[in-house]
Amino acid sequence: MGLAISVIVSGIAFGLLIGMLAFILVFLYKTTGVANFAVGNIGMFETFVVYKLYTSGFGIWQAAGIGMLCSAVFGVLIYQVVLRPFSGNQANTLVRTVALFLLLAAMADVFFGEHQPYSFPSLLPKGGATIGDVLIQWSDLITVAIVVTIVAGFLAMFRYTKTGLQFLAVAQRPQIAQLLGVRVPRLSAIAYLLAGCLALLIGLLLAPKQLLFSQVMDPILLYAFAAAVVGGFTSLGGTFVGGIIIGVVVDLVSTYWGGDLTLASALGIMLLTLAVRPNGLFGAAQVARL
Amino acid sequence: MLTRARDNVGVPALILLVLLAIAPLFVRDIASQGILVIAMIYAIGAVGLDLLIGYSGQFSFGQFVYFAIGAYVMTSIRVHAQWPWVPAMVAGVLASGLVATIIGGIFVRLKFFGAAVGTFFLGAVAVDLLSGQRLAEWTGGSNGLPVPSASIGSQSLMSGDGLYYASLVALAMSVGICLRYTHVRAGKAARVVKENEIVAAVLGIRVFREKVRAQAIAGVTAGLGGCLLALDIGYLSPETFGVSQSIELFAMVAVGGTGSLVGAILGSIFFFSMVNGLAETSASASQLLFSIVLLLVVVLFNRGLYDLMEQSVLQAWRGLSRLLPPAAMRLAQWGPRHRNTGSTEAPAPTSSAAAATDTLVEPANDRALPPAGGPLLCVDRIGVDFGGVKALEDVCIDVRRGDVHAIIGPNGAGKTTLLNCISGIQPITGRITLDGTDLSKNSVSERRALGISRTFQHPSLVADLDVLHNVEVGAYETHNGSVTLELLGGPTPRRRDRTARGRAIAALELLDFPRQRWNAPAGDLTMGEQKHVDIARAMANQPKLLLLDEPTSGLGVEEMAAVAQAIQAVRDAGVTVLVIAHHVGFIRQIADRCTVLDFGRVLAAGTTGDVLSNDRVVEVFVGAGVQA
Numbered sequence: 001m002g003l004a005i006s007v008i009v010s011g012i013a014f015g016l017l018i019g020m021l022a023f024i025l026v027f028l029y030k031t032t033g034v035a036n037f038a039v040g041n042i043g044m045f046e047t048f049v050v051y052k053l054y055t056s057g058f059g060i061w062q063a064a065g066i067g068m069l070c071s072a073v074f075g076v077l078i079y080q081v082v083l084r085p086f087s088g089n090q091a092n093t094l095v096r097t098v099a100l101f102l103l104l105a106a107m108a109d110v111f112f113g114e115h116q117p118y119s120f121p122s123l124l125p126k127g128g129a130t131i132g133d134v135l136i137q138w139s140d141l142i143t144v145a146i147v148v149t150i151v152a153g154f155l156a157m158f159r160y161t162k163t164g165l166q167f168l169a170v171a172q173r174p175q176i177a178q179l180l181g182v183r184v185p186r187l188s189a190i191a192y193l194l195a196g197c198l199a200l201l202i203g204l205l206l207a208p209k210q211l212l213f214s215q216v217m218d219p220i221l222l223y224a225f226a227a228a229v230v231g232g233f234t235s236l237g238g239t240f241v242g243g244i245i246i247g248v249v250v251d252l253v254s255t256y257w258g259g260d261l262t263l264a265s266a267l268g269i270m271l272l273t274l275a276v277r278p279n280g281l282f283g284a285a286q287v288a289r290l
Numbered sequence: 291m292l293t294r295a296r297d298n299v300g301v302p303a304l305i306l307l308v309l310l311a312i313a314p315l316f317v318r319d320i321a322s323q324g325i326l327v328i329a330m331i332y333a334i335g336a337v338g339l340d341l342l343i344g345y346s347g348q349f350s351f352g353q354f355v356y357f358a359i360g361a362y363v364m365t366s367i368r369v370h371a372q373w374p375w376v377p378a379m380v381a382g383v384l385a386s387g388l389v390a391t392i393i394g395g396i397f398v399r400l401k402f403f404g405a406a407v408g409t410f411f412l413g414a415v416a417v418d419l420l421s422g423q424r425l426a427e428w429t430g431g432s433n434g435l436p437v438p439s440a441s442i443g444s445q446s447l448m449s450g451d452g453l454y455y456a457s458l459v460a461l462a463m464s465v466g467i468c469l470r471y472t473h474v475r476a477g478k479a480a481r482v483v484k485e486n487e488i489v490a491a492v493l494g495i496r497v498f499r500e501k502v503r504a505q506a507i508a509g510v511t512a513g514l515g516g517c518l519l520a521l522d523i524g525y526l527s528p529e530t531f532g533v534s535q536s537i538e539l540f541a542m543v544a545v546g547g548t549g550s551l552v553g554a555i556l557g558s559i560f561f562f563s564m565v566n567g568l569a570e571t572s573a574s575a576s577q578l579l580f581s582i583v584l585l586l587v588v589v590l591f592n593r594g595l596y597d598l599m600e601q602s603v604l605q606a607w608r609g610l611s612r613l614l615p616p617a618a619m620r621l622a623q624w625g626p627r628h629r630n631t632g633s634t635e636a637p638a639p640t641s642s643a644a645a646a647t648d649t650l651v652e653p654a655n656d657r658a659l660p661p662a663g664g665p666l667l668c669v670d671r672i673g674v675d676f677g678g679v680k681a682l683e684d685v686c687i688d689v690r691r692g693d694v695h696a697i698i699g700p701n702g703a704g705k706t707t708l709l710n711c712i713s714g715i716q717p718i719t720g721r722i723t724l725d726g727t728d729l730s731k732n733s734v735s736e737r738r739a740l741g742i743s744r745t746f747q748h749p750s751l752v753a754d755l756d757v758l759h760n761v762e763v764g765a766y767e768t769h770n771g772s773v774t775l776e777l778l779g780g781p782t783p784r785r786r787d788r789t790a791r792g793r794a795i796a797a798l799e800l801l802d803f804p805r806q807r808w809n810a811p812a813g814d815l816t817m818g819e820q821k822h823v824d825i826a827r828a829m830a831n832q833p834k835l836l837l838l839d840e841p842t843s844g845l846g847v848e849e850m851a852a853v854a855q856a857i858q859a860v861r862d863a864g865v866t867v868l869v870i871a872h873h874v875g876f877i878r879q880i881a882d883r884c885t886v887l888d889f890g891r892v893l894a895a896g897t898t899g900d901v902l903s904n905d906r907v908v909e910v911f912v913g914a915g916v917q918a
Contacts (some may be wrong), residue, residue, distance in 0.1 A: 035407075086589055091349075094406065095544055095588050098351070102537060103581035109574035218533065222414055225407045260422030267411045274400055 002133030004067040006257050008248050009279035013140035015247020016147040017202055019240035021224035022231065023151075024195045026239050028126060030171035031191045032083070034090055035233075037097040040217030040224070041104035042078065043199030046071045047207050048214075051120060060121050068197055068266070075196020076189050084185065108214040117216075143205055150198070151240065163190065219263060223250060226270040232283020241281060245269070294754040294813065295345045295481060295549035297472065302552045302600075303465050310458055314451070319564070321854075323454060329562040330457040331518045334464045336542050336554035338511030341468045343540075344549030345477060346504035347484030348398065351807045353539050354408035355416040356509045358385040358531035360516030362420070365526055366428045375440035375447075383513040391502060398501040403873020413536040421528035434527035437520045448521045460518050461555070464511040467777065468551055471507055474776040475787060478755060478763050480504050486750040490715055493827070496733045503773050541584050547594020549754075556595045596635060648843045664726070666691040666866045667712070667835055673718030674707055674890075681707045682718075689883075690834070696881035696898065698874075701911060703887040705870045706747065709837045712868070713737060713744045724835065726859040738779045739767075741834035745841060749824040753813030757803070757823050758794060760812050765830035790830075797830040798847045800863060801856045818849030825856055829865070836860060839870040842876050854880050874902065874911075886910070 021039060029035045050067035054060050082100055083093060109116075128137040158164035169177040170187055178184050203217070210216050227246045231238025246266055253265045273280060310330065317323055339353050367373050373381070393412065397405045419425055421432045429435060437448070445452040471477040480500045482490040487497050520526055538561065543695055546557025550660045564583065565576040591598065667689040674682040682704045689695045697705050714734040722729045732740065743764075752861030766786065776783040798808065803822055807815070812823065813885035821841050828836055838857070842850045850873065857880050860867055871877055877884065877898060884901040886893040894904045903906055 033799070037410075082585065082589070086592075092588060092592055095540075096585065098537060099541070099581055099585040099588055102534070102577070103585060105534075106574055106578035106581050110578050113574065132607045219413065222411050223292070225411070229404070229407070260424065263411065263415045263418050267408070267415050270408070270411070271396065274404060 003255070004136075004252070005134045006136070007251050008138050009134070009136055011248035011251035012244055013137075013143045013247075015227075015244035015252060016144055016240060017205055018220060018223045018227050019231075019243020020147055020150070020198060020249050021202055021220060022239035022243050023154075023236060024198050025224055025228050026192055026231075026233060026236055028195055029233065030236070031167060032079075032093075032188050033174065034083075034093040034097065036100075036195075037094070037221070038078075038100035038104060039195060039199055040221035040280040041101050041108075042075070042196060043201075043203035044212075044214065044217040045108050046074060046105045046196065046200040047120070047203030047212060048108050050204065051207075051212055052112055053119060054121065060123060064123060067200055067204075071200040072193045073196075075192040075199075078196070079189050079192035084188075096156040105214045113214055114122070117211040117213035120207035120212045123204055124208075133264070139205075139208075146201075146205070147240075150201075154236075163187070167191070222263060223247070223266050226266040228280075230271045230273045230280055232280025234284050235280065235282035238280060238282035292466055294485075295472070296551075297754060300469055303469065306552055306555060307458070307462055307465065310461075311455075314454060325562050325566045327454055327457050327522060329559040329833060330461045331515055331522055332539060332542065332562070333507075333555040333558040334457075334461050334515035334518060335512035336539055336546075336558050337461075337464050337468050337551050338508035339539060340543045340546070340548055340554040341471065341511075342504050342508040343543060344551075345472055345484065346480040346501060348501060348504065349406040350409040350505075350508070350536075351406055351540055352411070352413035352416070352533075352536050353508065353512055354531050354533075354536040355412055356386040356390055357516035357519060357535075358416055359389055360513030361526055361531070362429055362435070362516075363513075364517045365435050365437050365520050369435065370428070371691070375438075379514075379517045382517045383510055386513025386516065387506050387510040390512070391506045394502050394505025395498075398498060398505065404671060409535075410533070413533040414916060417528050417532050420531065429528075430526070432528060436526055437524050440521055444534035448524060453522060456521065457518050460514050464514060465551060465555075466505060467511065468784070470777050471773075472551075474773075475763075475766065475769070475783070475790075476500060476503055476773045476776055478752070478759060479769055481752045481755065482750075482763055485526060485752050488715060489746060489750040491734050492715070492738065492744060492746075493764045494738045494766065494831070495763075496735070500769075503646065521733050538580075541580075545584060545587050545595060547596035547598075547833055550594070550596040553596030558598070560595060579876050629643075629691060664691075665689055667868070668721075668723045669708075670721040670723070672718045672722065674704070674716060674718055680890050681784060682711070682887075685720075685887070685890070685892055687885050687892070687895065689866060689868055691866055692861065692864065693882045694861050694869060694880050696866065696877045696884045697870045697887060698872070698877060698884060699887035699893070704890040705887055706839055707890075708887070709839050709868070709870065712837060713742060738831065738833075741832075742837065743828035743831050743833035743835070743889070744837035745821070745824040745828050745839055747839045747843065749820040751812035751815075751820055751823060751827075754811055756809045756811050757815070758791075758798070758808045761794040761797055761827045761830050762790050762800040764827035765790040765797070767831075793830050793832065794826075797826045800829065800859055801826045816849075818845050818852065821845065821849075821853060822856060825853075825860070829860060833865060836865050836867045838867060838871075839868050841871065842871050842873050850876055878902065 022044070024039050025035055028039070046067060049070060050063045053063035053066055058066065080099065082096060119272065122139065124139040124142050126139070128135055128140075130136075145280055154164075156164075158168055166177065166182045166187055169180070169182055170184055174184060202220075206218065206220065223246050224243070226243035228239055229242070230245055231240070231242030249269060250262045254262050310326065313326060314323060317326065335353060335357055340398060342348050342350055342353075350658045360382040362382075363385040364378045366383055367378045369373065396409050400408060420429050423431060425431075440447045441452065447453055447456045479490065479495045480503070482493065482495060483497050490497050490500075519530070519913075524881050542557035542561050543554045544557070545553070545560060546553030561580060565582055584827065587594070637699075665688040667687070669685060669687040669689075672682060672685050673680065685704075685708065687695075687697075687708075699705055707716060711718045712722055712735045714729070714732060724737075724742065727740065729737060729740075751825060752763070755763075767789075771783060771786070798805075801822060803819075805827055812820065815823065824843065825836075825838065826874065828838075841853050841857075845853065854876060857867055859871065869881070883896065884898045885895040886901060886904075886907050888910050893910060894901050894907050
């Protein structure tokens with residue numbers, strides 16, 4: 001019993017990180033209209049950059065700080081150089097994100113990957129506390145705290161700042177928002193800036209546990225998709241609920257039935273959700289005019 | 291990105307296959323031949339994937355799973371049950387086709403994006419299952435599985451010429467199946483589904499079924515590719531069938547140009563030439579170059595390699611025909627015809643339209659009385675509620691047999707919603723009866739079978755099919771039947787095709803659509819012509835009731851006259867017409883009776899003359915305070 005609860009607790013922490021990646025996915029989807037297959041690998045690549053800085057002599061916190069600045073720029077660069085020029089229809093943009101997915105993996109392999117996987121130093125304290133027979137890791141608790149803070153920050157931005165309001169407008173009705181004077185390309189650039197930083201954060205929190213190699217984010221991306229579907233692809237809040245569900249299930253399955261069923265169980269949950277509640281737990285039905 | 295699917299790729303495909311057949315004479319070194327072999331093997335499945343994406347409009351980022359199934363089933367059966375390689379290969383191909391049908395059946399229910407994500411997932415799950423313990427007894431787990439040898443006589447199929455020509459034959463088979471599919475009814479129906487699923491449903495096409503069929507064919511070709519891949523590499527391990535291979539397969543199709551079949555082969559050759567060309571530096575460097583090139587192609591040349599090649603061949607041909615003397619010029623007429631040149635220009639509709647306006651001067655009310663009998667269509671107090679907005683409320687309309695009945699009203703009055711209710715797309719409260727039959731339990735295709743046809747505000751013709759084929763798709767009484775029989779050319783499908791063609795020709799002739807335009811691709815038609823063809827497509831089903839949704843919007847005066855003439859012809863053929871229109875002059879010309887809708891309610895109904903002189907109607911259209 002104690003094991004199960006410990007697994008659930010760490011599953012929640014893991015799930016919140018998945019939820020954050022799902023949040024990036026849905027956030028970018030709502031502001032730019034396209035689901036970006038490359039978000040996981042953006043985080044992976046930025047984490048590699050931090051690792052490179054660290055092995056070149058910077059302390060881990062300095063490396064992380066510099067990395068965060070670089071990630072902000074990197075995010076904007078990706079939007080301006082890869083996604084914005086000649087942007088046509090949705091299918092084309094989707095394929096560009098897939099190409100970016102491949103490109104980032106290849107870049108990581110070529111520039112950083114000679115001796116991967118690498119062991120990545122943890123920014124969070126090790127060890128944990130035991131309550132009864134339940135083991136709770138400090139890193140998990142702090143992860144939960146970080147994610148909650150970030151969510152609160154986003155909620156505050158949406159509620160109290162002009163930019164946040166513009167984001168909400170674009171997410172609901174992009175053309176009308178544009179007609180009302182919202183500069184959508186500028187907003188998209190900001191969205192990608194935030195996405196770049198958040199992706200690095202996820203990478204920094206995951207890499208210590210998973211080792212750092214170019215495919216590290218592939219399963220996480222899939223879990224994030226499943227979480228977004230479960231939460232409802234139009235709901236920003238739902239992504240975290242979906243993430244927790246997926247994270248807990250995956251950890252339980254991995255502990256009790258073996259690691260090879262983790263992806264299958266996430267896929268199963270996603271398909272089940274689509275069959276029973278096609279719009280997810282919190283999503284709204286999409287209606288089109290014939 | 292989702293470019294037009296092409297119909298005329300048979301000859302280029304043949305040329306490419308012949309070039310590949312004679313290539314070993316010029317390409318002597320083993321390494322380069324090896325590149326061609328692996329390129330052809332991937333192309334076997336890439337062609338099927340192009341069918342799925344370019345012709346049927348679906349996405350799959352996990353297609354390599356079916357390669358894996360083909361390879362593992364064939365090898366496993368040979369290792370454990372000692373079958374000879376031919377039946378084992380057949381088993382592998384059938385297994386992947388079967389799984390593709392099942393999985394495809396699940397994924398096609400998801401919207402386009404859900405299918406993209408789901409198939410991506412699938413690829414990852416498959417790798418897990420292959421390398422895991424659960425299936426290790428059959429798959430060898432992470433240790434892998436050695437492939438037993440296969441040969442014809444003394445010629446081994448796993449290396450050298452044997453492997454090369456085995457791959458080429460398999461590729462030819464794959465291309466053959468896919469080409470054949472695009473030419474039979476199922477392939478054309480799939481393209482209508484790609485264009486617009488609702489229009490397809492209204493034409494009687496079984497949307498779900500056609501999508502799954504495309505999945506099955508793509509799965510079968512991938513399975514065949516997997517079997518050949520097993521022969522090529524000689525040893526199966528889970529890494530060979532990973533997620534990145536699925537993405538690379540997709541990339542090959544994208545780079546080659548979707549919707550061309552040949553493009554997929556070109557993309558595959560391109561990819562492997564580049565990757566192996568840089569194998570000396572490092573595997574990941576060539577991956578890097580490939581992804582950069584892919585990105586450049588998708589951003590800058592998003593029509594793909596095949597389109598690039600087609601353009602250059604056409605430029606060369608045109609340049610050549612300019613240099614040659616006139617006699618040879620006539621020969622040049624037989625050459626490749628780009629769809630925008632040649633004799634398929636749109637003639638100005640002036641002459642026929644002038645005649646039309648003369649004959650339509652007499653008001654419709656002076657015609658002979660319509661045939662006796664109760665109203666053909668009874669709309670009885672129907673309502674449509676969009677969560678608070680009442681699109682239609684308490685609407686009653688009686689459409690008399692043989693009438694042209696117009697529905698008019700301001701924008702947002704509920705006119706298109708009314709047609710959606712009658713054709714069965716929109717659920718309602720209330721009752722609609724056709725010829726005494728209550729339609730509430732009838733689906734969209736059942737209503738079509740009962741004799742209701744409709745057109746849409748936006749015609750949704752398949753842009754890359756010509757006019758005749760577009761109308762033919764609407765001419766099938768049913769779209770049921772086995773696709774295998776269709777592919778094989780059985781007598782029943784052929785008879786059905788002949789009937790459909792006959793009805794299509796009859797419809798086009800009834801509507802007086804100029805014969806020289808019958809072979810023009812629908813994408814090249816003017817808006818007026820497209821609407822004309824849309825009406826022909828609806829008439830090809832020989833309906834009792836024809837619903838026309840704004841056939842005149844966006845048209846000039848001459849084109850409108852042509853539509854008016856078409857509607858006359860339809861009525862003279864005994865079909866009842868319910869038409870939505872905005873142009874009052876047009877209504878006066880063709881409509882016997884009129885119903886005015888405003889904010890979802892019936893404002894006035896009666897003969898055209900009465901309704902159009904009704905004060906309230908004039909007020910709604912023109913505004914209050916109009917002096918008489």
